[in-house]
Amino acid sequence: MKLLPDQSVASNLRADRNTIYIQRRHHTGFSTGVNKADEYSWFFLLALSGTKNESITLLANMSQADIPTLTRNNSLLFYSTDQINWRRLAVPVLTDSAGLKQYATFILPVTGTCYISNTIFYDYSYLDDYFASFVARHTAYCQKTTIGTSLQNRPLRLLTLSNNANPLDRILLTTGCHPAEPDVIASQAIIDWLVSPPGLKLLTRYQVDVLPLSNPDGFANRSCLTSNGINLYWNFMKDDQKKCPEAFYLWRYILNPPPLLYLDFHSYVHQYHRHPMPYLKDTIAYRGAFTKHIVKQMDRYLIKQSRGFYRFGKLAMWPDSLSRHITQQFNTISYTKYHFNLYEGIPASQTRAVNIFIGLTKLLLRQSINHQHILLAPHGHAILDHSDRWPFTWFYYLPQLLSKSYMFGKSYWRYYRHRNQSHLFR
Secondary structure: EEOOHHHHHHOEEEEEEOEEEOOOOOOOOOOOOOOHHHHHOOOOEEEEEEOOOOEEEEEOOOHHHHHHHHHHHHOOOOOOOOOOOOOEOOOEEEEEOOOOOEEEEEOOOOOEEEEEEEEOOHHHHHHHHHHHHHHHOOOEEEEEEEEEOOOOOOEEEEEOOOOOOOEEEEEEOOOOOOOOOOOHHHHHHHHHHHOOHHHHHHHHHHHEEEEEEOHHHHHHHOOOOOOOOOOOOOOOOOOOOOOOOOHHHHHHHEEEEEEEEOEEEEOOOOOOOOEEEEEEHHHHHHHHHHHHHHHHHHHHHHHOOOOOOEOOOOOHHHOOOOHHHHHHHOOEEEEEEEEEEEOOHHHHHHHHHHHHHHHHHHHHHHHOOOEEEEEOOOOOOOOOOOOOOOOOOHHHHHHHHHHHHHHHHHHHHHHHHHHOOOOOHH
């Protein structure tokens, strides 16, 4: 067995016979704003060359002395020969409570170069070619537009899917904000569904814009941050073309015109005790009784799809996030950070993504909703209701507080029950 440090993502990598010690790389965050760089440095990518059926012991972010302290099976391992086709290593991965210290023993599945990771990290060139090939195969319904470039001059390619010269309105879908979270599988699955007969029926009413790789430098550099350390979710610097062109160009595209609905996917990686779930805004974030009514229906659908699991509050309405900007300025209905869980596997996660997309768009199709119903002037004519004005906001907040208190307790009760019953913790 031979280690390949140049192809690995780690701050430290060494081997003692067939025992490999690897330390995760700590990525440097941008100096301004909230970046949470350390929280997004949990992944590692190990490259080695060996012989099939060799026995390998892996200790990530730990030493031999830490092994007795590991109390959970809270992580997964995947392997690939090309960083394109990934498969799970079906072995237990013992971890600490945070899931960062990871210990596993496995049999090397192939001879030659093999990549071992605690996530699925796709090759950037492969993904760029994949979506270009998709457009080439479906030119009747799909066009590709470069809306700008990243800090390292990689194109921000947006796919526009439509089956009508004058669609009712448009929907925006993004993935790839944090490249080590393989949520790009959602874009792949949804665009495949959109060119199927049921999807083409939707495209006669709504145009769907897809930005599958919103952080191309992160994919190329194998990081969850942009090339200068900006975390696009927590620090969406929409007005700074020089420091954050990825956010700048996406925001400029959004302005003309703003989308009716915005979806954004993410993925849990080392937090496998969590069920797939959405991040939900409080409905007070939206303006107008009709918009609130639609949002409540969508919330209920997402909660049902997630078996009652969800998160809400400040995380879903972070002050510097695109989610907050787009809702506050235009009243766009936005669901960002719907998290998959890789423990379900790629096919199940893709099915979940398509079901979520179908369910939310059905609610729009049912009433032929367009920007005039939802967006604020000058982009629409959403009618404000009394709950948007003082002092009526207090009458709205009180039942919301009671409802949230009840749902908060119910959600955490389900969470702890799921955690205690899960075979991951046995």
